[in-house]
Amino acid sequence: MQPTERTQVRRLPERGHYDRETINAVLDAGFLCHLGFIHEGRPVVIPTAYGREGDTLYVHGSAASRTQRALAEGIDLCITVTHLDGLVLARSGFHSSMNYRSAVIFGKGKQILEDERKAHAMAVVSEQIFAGRWAEIRPPSPQELKGTSVLEVPIVEASAKIRTGPPKDDEEDYAMTVWAGVVPVKHGWGEPIPDSRLPKGIPVPEYVKKFRW
Amino acid sequence: MQPTERTQVRRLPERGHYDRETINAVLDAGFLCHLGFIHEGRPVVIPTAYGREGDTLYVHGSAASRTQRALAEGIDLCITVTHLDGLVLARSGFHSSMNYRSAVIFGKGKQILEDERKAHAMAVVSEQIFAGRWAEIRPPSPQELKGTSVLEVPIVEASAKIRTGPPKDDEEDYAMTVWAGVVPVKHGWGEPIPDSRLPKGIPVPEYVKKFRW
Numbered sequence: 001m002q003p004t005e006r007t008q009v010r011r012l013p014e015r016g017h018y019d020r021e022t023i024n025a026v027l028d029a030g031f032l033c034h035l036g037f038i039h040e041g042r043p044v045v046i047p048t049a050y051g052r053e054g055d056t057l058y059v060h061g062s063a064a065s066r067t068q069r070a071l072a073e074g075i076d077l078c079i080t081v082t083h084l085d086g087l088v089l090a091r092s093g094f095h096s097s098m099n100y101r102s103a104v105i106f107g108k109g110k111q112i113l114e115d116e117r118k119a120h121a122m123a124v125v126s127e128q129i130f131a132g133r134w135a136e137i138r139p140p141s142p143q144e145l146k147g148t149s150v151l152e153v154p155i156v157e158a159s160a161k162i163r164t165g166p167p168k169d170d171e172e173d174y175a176m177t178v179w180a181g182v183v184p185v186k187h188g189w190g191e192p193i194p195d196s197r198l199p200k201g202i203p204v205p206e207y208v209k210k211f212r213w
Numbered sequence: 214m215q216p217t218e219r220t221q222v223r224r225l226p227e228r229g230h231y232d233r234e235t236i237n238a239v240l241d242a243g244f245l246c247h248l249g250f251i252h253e254g255r256p257v258v259i260p261t262a263y264g265r266e267g268d269t270l271y272v273h274g275s276a277a278s279r280t281q282r283a284l285a286e287g288i289d290l291c292i293t294v295t296h297l298d299g300l301v302l303a304r305s306g307f308h309s310s311m312n313y314r315s316a317v318i319f320g321k322g323k324q325i326l327e328d329e330r331k332a333h334a335m336a337v338v339s340e341q342i343f344a345g346r347w348a349e350i351r352p353p354s355p356q357e358l359k360g361t362s363v364l365e366v367p368i369v370e371a372s373a374k375i376r377t378g379p380p381k382d383d384e385e386d387y388a389m390t391v392w393a394g395v396v397p398v399k400h401g402w403g404e405p406i407p408d409s410r411l412p413k414g415i416p417v418p419e420y421v422k423k424f425r426w
Contacts, residue, residue, distance in 0.1 A: 006252070006255070006257075010276075011275055032295070032297060032311070034247035034249075034258050034260075034293060034295070035258075036247075036249040036256035036258035036291070037256050038255075038256050039219075041289075042219070042251075042289045042291070042319065043249035043251050043256050043257075043289055043290065043291045044219075044249065044256075044291050044317075044319075045248075045258050045291045045292070046293065047247075047293065047295040047313065049311070062224055063223075063224070076254075076255045076256055077256065078249070078256045078257050078258045079258070080247060080258040080260065082245070082247070082260040084245060086403075087342060087343075089343070089346070089421070090350070091350055091351055092350055092352075092353070092357070093335050093336075093339055093347065093350055093351075093352070093353055093357075094353055094354075094357040094360075094361065098262070100260065102260055104257075104258070106255065106257075126306055126309065129300060130300075130302070133302070134306065136391045137303070137304055137305055137306055137309070137389075137391055138304055138305040138306075138386055138389065139306070140305070140306055140307055141307075144305070144306075147307075148307065166406070166409065167408060174410050175412075176350075176351065177412060178349045178350055178415070179407070179411065179415050179416070179417060179421070180407070180408040180410075180411055181405055181406050181408040181411065182406045182408075183402050183403070183405045183406075183421055183424065184402065184403030184405075184406065185400070185402060185403070186399075186400070186401045186402060186403050187399070188398075188399045188401070189396050189397065189398060189399060190299075190398070190399050191397070192394055192397075193379070193394050193395045193396075193397065194392070194393070194394040195379050195380060195393040195395075196379065197387050197393075198392065198393055198394065199388075199390060202390055202391070202392050203392070204392060205392050208302070208392070208396055211396065
């Protein structure tokens with residue numbers, strides 16, 4: 001997509017990406033976003049779960065959807081997804097950095113009102129984390145649907161920002177004897193902890209076993 | 214501190230914490246925040262590094278500090294730090310959740326103008342990640358100081374939100390035969406990758422070796 005005034009990466013523009021494939025890859029690698037919105041004239045950022053389906057992002061958004069505006073024309077959101085891949089130890093503070101992949105989506109978030117569409121959006125968010133689980137758990141009751149707020153945001157104005165590789169130091173600093181390089185970040189999952197009230201003999205599902213960052 | 218209208222945790226209030234010790238513990242366990250601000254009337258959220266020193270947070274904020282207002286009275290910021298500790302697999306979508314520790318700080322971010330104070334703030338951000346490294350690397354040049362924007366934010370209006378433990382299901386759902394429990398999240402560091410131009414014989418520093426989430 002075309003970068004807009006907002007999505008154009010200004011600082012270090014070589015890190016900016018605007019193609020849908022790159023943006024989707026960053027979104028699909030995660031399930032936790034930081035949702036930004038304006039509440040009473042001031043910025044608010046909350047961590048929340050999301051799911052992508054085609055050109056739509058669904059986010060849990062109880063805090064963001066308090067206002068009546070969210071029901072009508074939608075409220076301005078900024079949804080940011082960040083994957084930290086490594087710490088970049090350069091020979092100077094200025095060139096010290098992080099390796100990361102991030103995506104930023106700007107858009108109007110509209111609250112989903114119809115029960116059926118809301119249940120579908122909840123399924124998309126759930127499947128983003130554990131694909132296959134939604135069909136196994138109890139579907140939401142009418143009260144639960146009422147008590148859950150899901151916002152839908154079209155992925156129209158978006159960008160990704162990616163840094164990879166070693167530090168890029170000033171030429172004269174390469175002679176320094178301080179250690180420099182990259183410390184990779186590893187994300188993973190520990191041994192699943194079965195609930196104490198789980199009936200005996202229920203195995204850990206495949207979608208948990210194969211879940212790896 | 215006293216919860217304010219903004220920091221009071223409304224949804225699931227038992228997860229809210231307002232004591233300084235808890236908030237500091239969440240802040241001190243990380244170094245990457247999501248910085249929210251308003252740009253041309255709309256919310257923007259960017260990932261950036263931070264450091265805490267006493268009652269002050271320092272954040273890298275080139276994007277947030279474009280406006281002249283940041284130089285004068287400061288701009289409204291929301292700084293959110295999130296540590297994901299586990300995925301909580303309940304028997305229903307409604308009770309499915311995540312275990313996490315998050316802190317949200319609301320405040321005016323003022324750009325630091327004096328070179329000496331700015332260099333100090335950069336040191337605090339650096340030390341938040343690798344304590345002891347700042348003294349070993351090349352200090353910032355006058356041009357680099359000029360090219361770096363650091364915002365300072367007093368930690369006055371803040372809250373933490375923490376969820377731990379197993380799923381809490383509806384009583385009648387405990388009879389279900391779907392797997393339920395917690396999948397812990399593990400963060401860690403991979404083997405450090407020395408820069409290809411690192412002179413021979415420079416060992417990996419202690420602050421890298423002992424760095425563990």
